[in-house]
Amino acid sequence: MYCKAPAGVTSVSDLLAARSQMGMSLAFHIIFAVVGIGMPVLMVVAESRWHRTGDAIYLDLAKRWAKGTAILFAVGAVSGTVLSFELGLLWPEFMRFGGAIIGMPFSLEGFAFFTEAIFLGVYLYGWDRIAVSTHIAAGTIVAISGAASAVFVVIANAWMNTPRGFEMLDGKPVNVDPIAAMMTPAAFPQVLHMVLAAYAATGFAVAGIHAFLLLRDNRNAFHRRALSVAILVGAPAAIAQPFSGDISARYVARWQPAKLAAAEGQFRTERGAPLRVGGIPDEAARKTRYALEIPRGLSLLAFHDPNAEVKGLDAFPERDWPPVAPVHFAFQIMVGLGSFMALVAIWALITRWRKRQLAEDRWLLRAIAVAAPMGFICIEAGWTVTEVGRQPWIVYDVVRTADAVTPMPGLVVPFVVFTLLYFFLGAIVVWLLSRHVLGSPRVAEAEAEPAAGRAV
Amino acid sequence: MESLFTLPNVLAGLTMVALNAYVLFGGADFGGGVWDLLASGERREQQRELITHAIGPIWEANHVWLVLVVVLLFTCFPPVFATLSILLHIPLALMLIGIVLRGSAFTFRSYGSEHDAEQRRWGRLFAIASLLTPVLLGISIGAIASGGVGGAMRLDHARGASSFAELYVAPWLTPFSVGVGVLALALFAFLAAVYLTVEASDERLREDFRARALWGALAVFVVAFMVLIIALVTDTHVGPGLTRSAWAIPFHVATGVVALWAIWALWTRRFRAARVAAAAQVTLILWGWVLGQYPYLIPPTVMIDGAAAPERTLSLTLWSLALGAVVLFPSLAYLFRVFKGRPEAFERME
Numbered sequence: 011m012y013c014k015a016p017a018g019v020t021s022v023s024d025l026l027a028a029r030s031q032m033g034m035s036l037a038f039h040i041i042f043a044v045v046g047i048g049m050p051v052l053m054v055v056a057e058s059r060w061h062r063t064g065d066a067i068y069l070d071l072a073k074r075w076a077k078g079t080a081i082l083f084a085v086g087a088v089s090g091t092v093l094s095f096e097l098g099l100l101w102p103e104f105m106r107f108g109g110a111i112i113g114m115p116f117s118l119e120g121f122a123f124f125t126e127a128i129f130l131g132v133y134l135y136g137w138d139r140i141a142v143s144t145h146i147a148a149g150t151i152v153a154i155s156g157a158a159s160a161v162f163v164v165i166a167n168a169w170m171n172t173p174r175g176f177e178m179l180d181g182k183p184v185n186v187d188p189i190a191a192m193m194t195p196a197a198f199p200q201v202l203h204m205v206l207a208a209y210a211a212t213g214f215a216v217a218g219i220h221a222f223l224l225l226r227d228n229r230n231a232f233h234r235r236a237l238s239v240a241i242l243v244g245a246p247a248a249i250a251q252p253f254s255g256d257i258s259a260r261y262v263a264r265w266q267p268a269k270l271a272a273a274e275g276q277f278r279t280e281r282g283a284p285l286r287v288g289g290i291p292d293e294a295a296r297k298t299r300y301a302l303e304i305p306r307g308l309s310l311l312a313f314h315d316p317n318a319e320v321k322g323l324d325a326f327p328e329r330d331w332p333p334v335a336p337v338h339f340a341f342q343i344m345v346g347l348g349s350f351m352a353l354v355a356i357w358a359l360i361t362r363w364r365k366r367q368l369a370e371d372r373w374l375l376r377a378i379a380v381a382a383p384m385g386f387i388c389i390e391a392g393w394t395v396t397e398v399g400r401q402p403w404i405v406y407d408v409v410r411t412a413d414a415v416t417p418m419p420g421l422v423v424p425f426v427v428f429t430l431l432y433f434f435l436g437a438i439v440v441w442l443l444s445r446h447v448l449g450s451p452r453v454a455e456a457e458a459e460p461a462a463g464r465a466v
Numbered sequence: 467m468e469s470l471f472t473l474p475n476v477l478a479g480l481t482m483v484a485l486n487a488y489v490l491f492g493g494a495d496f497g498g499g500v501w502d503l504l505a506s507g508e509r510r511e512q513q514r515e516l517i518t519h520a521i522g523p524i525w526e527a528n529h530v531w532l533v534l535v536v537v538l539l540f541t542c543f544p545p546v547f548a549t550l551s552i553l554l555h556i557p558l559a560l561m562l563i564g565i566v567l568r569g570s571a572f573t574f575r576s577y578g579s580e581h582d583a584e585q586r587r588w589g590r591l592f593a594i595a596s597l598l599t600p601v602l603l604g605i606s607i608g609a610i611a612s613g614g615v616g617g618a619m620r621l622d623h624a625r626g627a628s629s630f631a632e633l634y635v636a637p638w639l640t641p642f643s644v645g646v647g648v649l650a651l652a653l654f655a656f657l658a659a660v661y662l663t664v665e666a667s668d669e670r671l672r673e674d675f676r677a678r679a680l681w682g683a684l685a686v687f688v689v690a691f692m693v694l695i696i697a698l699v700t701d702t703h704v705g706p707g708l709t710r711s712a713w714a715i716p717f718h719v720a721t722g723v724v725a726l727w728a729i730w731a732l733w734t735r736r737f738r739a740a741r742v743a744a745a746a747q748v749t750l751i752l753w754g755w756v757l758g759q760y761p762y763l764i765p766p767t768v769m770i771d772g773a774a775a776p777e778r779t780l781s782l783t784l785w786s787l788a789l790g791a792v793v794l795f796p797s798l799a800y801l802f803r804v805f806k807g808r809p810e811a812f813e814r815m816e
Contacts, residue, residue, distance in 0.1 A: 077577055084573035087526050088566045094536045095562055098551025105540050106548035110775030113541020114782055120534045121790035127526040128797045132804055135523035139804055186776045418555050418634055431563060435570055442574060 025412055027421035028100045031428055033397070035093055037390055038432045042086030044389060046126070047160050047205070048212020048243065049079040050153035053133075055239050057146050067235050073137070075216075078443055080134050085435055087127065092428070100421070104404050104414035107183060111176050112166045114188040119162035125155035157205055164204045168196035171396070172265050173405050195265055199258040200396070206247045206254050207392065211385025213244015214351055218382020221368075221375040234369050241368060241378070244385075245355035252352050255345070256311065263312035266406060267321040269399035272332045273341035274308055275301065276322045283308040283320035288342060291334045296324070298338070332401045340394035347384040347391075354381050473781060474542070474774035478763065480787060481538040482756050488531035489752060490657065490745050493650075495525045497658025499568060499596020500651070501678060502589060512671055514589065517658075520665045522576060523805045527798065529569070541783055543773045546763050550606075553615050553637050557602045564599030567591055597651065604650030608643030611755055612697075616767035642700060645693040652689045653748050656682030660728070660744040663737040665806070676732055679740070683729050690751070713757065721750040 053072045060068035094116075098105050129151040136145060169175075175191030176183035217240035220233040227233065262270045270276070275291040275298030276283055285308045289301025306316040313320075323331055354377045361368055368374060404411040415421075469475075498517040505513040540547035551558065575588035609615050614637035621628040659679035666672040728743035759765045763773055774780060 081573055081577050084526065084569050087529060088569040091529070091533055091565055092562045094533055095551070095558055098536075098540065098547050099555050099559060102548035102551045105551070106544050109540040109544030109547060110542075110779040113537065113544075113775070113779065114786060116537045117534075117541055117783055117786050117790070120530065120537045121786075121794060123533065124527060124530045124790070124794050125797055127530055128801045131523035131527055131801055136804055186779055188779055188782050416552050416555065418552060419630065424555075424559050427559075427563070431566060435566070438570070438574060442577065446577075 021419070024419055024421045025415050027425040028415045029411065031421070031425040032096060032100055034425070034429055034432065035089065035096055036393065036397070038436065039086065039089040039093055040389055040393060041386055042082050042089060043160065044208040044211055044386070045079065045082040046086050047153075047156040047208040049075060049082070049216075050130075050133075050149055050156055051209065051243050052212065052216060052239055053079065054146060054149040054153055055242065056235075057142075057149060059235075059239070061142055061146060065235075067232050068239075071232065071236055071239070074446065076134055077446055079130075081439060081442055083130055085439060087123075089432070089435075090123075099424075100416055101404065101414045102416050104409060107409055107414070108169070108173075108405060111173075111183060111186050111188060111191045112169045115162040115165040115169075115192055119159050119166075122155045122158040122162060126152055126159060129155070157208075160205055160208060161201050164201045165192050165194075165197045167396070168200045169194050170404065171200070171400055171406050172196040173408050178408070195261060199254070199261040202254045203251070203258050203392070206251050207385065207389050209247035210244050210251055210351060210355075211389055213240050213242075213247060214354075214378070214381050214385045215383065216240035217244055218379050221378035222382070224369045225372065225375050225379065228369055234367070237368055237378075238362075241355075241358050241362075245358050248348075248351040248355035248385075249359070251348055255348065259312055260314070263320070266400070268323065268326050268330060268332060269337070269395070270312060271321060271323045271325075272334045272337040272399055273395055274320075275334065275338045276308065276320055277324060279319065279322040279325050281309065281319045282306045282317050283312075283322075285311060289338070291338045293331075293334050330402065332399045337395055337399045340391040340398070344388045344391040344395065347381075348388050351381050351384050351388070354378060472771070473777060473784070474770045475761075477538065477542040477774070477780050477783060478770045480784075481535060481542065482752070484531050484534045484538060486749055486752055488528070488535060489653075489748060491524070491528035492531055493600065493654040493748070494657040494661050495521050495528055496568070496596045496600045497654035497656070498662070499572075499593045500655040501658055501662070501675075503593035503597065504678075507674065509671060509674060512668065513674060516662060516666055516671060516675075518572075518576065520662060521572065524801060525569070525572065527801060529565075532565075538783070542775050542780055543763060543770075544775060545773045546768060549619060549764060549768070550610070550615065553618050553633065554606050554609060556634055557606050557609070557638050561599055561602035561606065564595045564602060568595035568599060571595060600651045600654045601644075601647035604647035605638050605643045607650070607755070608646030609638035609640070610764055611646070611759060612640060612642045613765050614638060614640055614643065616762075616764045619764065619767045640700070642693065642696045645689065645696050649686070649689045649693050652682065652685040653751070656686050657744055657748055660732070660737075660740050663732070664741050672737070676735065676737075679732050679744075680729065683725070683732070687725070717750070717754055717757070721747065721754060724750060 053075045056068045056075065057072040059065065060072065129148045132140070132148040133145065133152055136148065140148070169191050172194045173191070174194045175187040175189070177185045217237055220236040220240065224230065224233045224237060259270070262273070272291075274283075275286050275289055277291075277296040277298065282305070284303035284305050286298055286301035286303055289298040291298045308320055309318040310316045312318065323334065354374075357374055358368060358378065361371055361374060368378075400406055402410055402412065404414045498521050502514050502517050505511075505517075507513075536547075539550075571588045571592035575585055575592060618633055618637040621632060656679060659675050659682045662675040663672050663679060666675060724743055724747045728740055728747050731737070731740035731743050761770050762768065763770055775783075
């Protein structure tokens with residue numbers, strides 16, 4: 011199922027260990043990277059509201075969120091450093107091949123990361139040292155440079171999906187053009203989808219936590235304000251995401267048809283292909299069983315034409331297939347949970363539009379609380395579709411993953427060590443955050459809404 | 467000399483400038499961890515608090531220099547990055563563990579609970595990780611400088627032809643590389659102590675770090691001397707590079723003079739001058755290595771020109787560095803002005 015190693019170079023288990031370590035490192039880092047993009051926006055909105063209204067609860071909110079962000083950003087910074095080294099430690103032949111072609115976005119990302127780290131330092135430690143408006147400006151720079159980092163890194167990843175900016179001569183890239191490599195077809199759809207995902211996931215995670223706490227402590231003014239800020243950031247992104255997903259799907263259909271076929275469980279090339287909801291792909295029998303099929307749905311979505319031809323996996327030699335089942339399941343999870351988030355977001359915005367308090371609608375609070383982890387699950391699932399769906403290639407149609415891995419044997423050792431390290435860190439972070447975030451702060455109890463309810 | 471400022475040379479030089487910055491800023495943050503571990507006397511808690519305040523707002527920005535080194539290396543010299551990643555996998559992976567634990571433990575301590583026992587545990591982890599990381603960075607540099615990596619490149623990589631130890635351990639586990647690792651640790655600790663004399667607002671605290679800086683200077687002298695002996699008696703590529711070239715002797719004299727200047731400034735309590743001198747000393751040691759192995763990136767195998775990316779990549783990278791510098795330097799200046807401009811004002815961060 012996983013790609014095959016060329017004879018005598020690297021064993022299958024080493025390749026599997028390298029892929030597992032890379033996947034685990036990315037899955038871990040992406041959570042913190044996303045928080046680093048989304049949280050600054052929430053903090054800046056809260057602090058600006060305090061600046062404008064004088065409502066001290068917003069200041070408390072910004073400070074509490076800043077504490078959480080400091081912890082998460084630090085873990086994101088160090089786990090991101092690990093990734094930049096792992097590009098070489100695990101995939102030296104990939105970097106030998108592609109370093110000169112896609113180094114550009116990485117160096118630009120380096121400066122965006124610099125700016126982000128510098129102004130996050132100013133923001134987190136500068137509360138008493140600089141004027142409020144300067145402080146808000148520092149937070150805004152953090153938010154902008156965080157998003158810029160994501161843009162550059164995703165551009166580099168997009169190149170792996172649609173490699174451009176070089177020609178092949180005797181197995182080596184020549185006529186290298188780093189600008190063309192950055193303008194690759196996958197770049198725009200992937201960047202748009204990732205940046206929106208970051209805002210949707212962070213907004214909903216924070217909103218969900220405070221919605222959950224409002225279910226227990228409904229009059230708490232702190233949580234009410236927190237919910238309104240978080241929904242303001244998360245909901246529009248969640249609603250825009252299905253449209254951005256449509257752009258992505260059409261790009262994948264055109265440029266990476268094997269990935270689309272795996273995601274949809276489409277084994278046969280056909281006109282008027284159906285859209286499958288659920289189902290279990292069976293690679294041996296070459297069909298997807300138990301799926302709810304919407305006639306012509308896939309042709310319509312992928313090409314905006316109900317009779318368009320969709321390439322199935324049968325259009326590709328089997329050695330070029332990605333692992334079908336994981337890609338299909340991940341895709342279904344992403345689309346399903348993403349759609350749920352979009353619906354909840356519409357519900358929340360309609361409630362706000364009708365000038366009603368979000369906290370008054372207990373069913374809405376429950377729905378938001380349930381959606382809290384969904385954005386992050388969607389991101390993990392979406393990256394599974396992108397990365398596993400590209401296999402067996404590390405650079406699509408050019409370099410196989412098996413040919414890029416390091417020759418060092420025993421790769422299971424670093425895989426296990428880094429996995430344990432990240433589990434340890436993850437557990438500590440969850441524990442620290444739960445102590446910081448859960449439980450209603452005292453200031454909010456004192457200034458609870460007039461119909462003062464009980465304090466937790 | 468017309469060939470000195472070629473595009474590959476300039477980018478190799480800028481990569482080393484980034485490494486230089488990482489050593490001066492990020493290195494000192496690791497040195498801070500050393501003094502956290504060695505905090506002693508009746509002011510041990512104040513010493514730790516000073517270190518925490520000094521590092522807190524800036525360590526993440528300082529850390530990005532290392533990312534920049536990595537990115538420049540794989541963009542401008544991809545084969546060098548690939549080779550180092552393969553043959554130095556073990557020390558680099560261990561260094562990463564140190565980096566991860568140092569950064570997260572520091573943050574967990576700053577933002578964790580108010581319980582003393584828990585704070586101490588994170589502090590201990592922060593300090594130990596601060597010890598580990600510089601040693602492994604130094605070992606990796608020593609493995610390159612000594613020709614250990616370059617020698618292993620000539621071995622046969624095909625499975626079974628050379629043993630695991632020959633390829634993945636022997637290049638870096640040498641007396642010389644370990645010596646350079648210890649030297650890096652001593653240099654970082656020395657830098658940190660000197661910087662902290664300037665940052666301390668309390669007179670007695672400043673004296674604590676003055677004493678530490680002087681001990682640090684002594685440690686640097688002893689370790690550097692030992693490393694030099696090892697380089698000359700063992701079969702490394704450093705000995706000739708350090709002694710043979712025309713510029714070598716004046717360069718070493720300059721390094722020695724600056725080192726004495728740093729000690730004199732500390733002795734006479736000219737702390738700001740000591741800070742400049744210490745930074746200059748560390749910089750000169752680093753460039754002594756860089757110039758000693760020029761024009762090799764991995765002596766005695768890979769030269770700068772042979773490993774350089776295509777010209778278009780190099781010139782675009784140069785442009786993006788120029789563009790980045792326009793954003794970076796004013797931002798960095800602002801960061802240091804906000805947090806380092808008024809040493810007397812150490813308000814609580816909340």
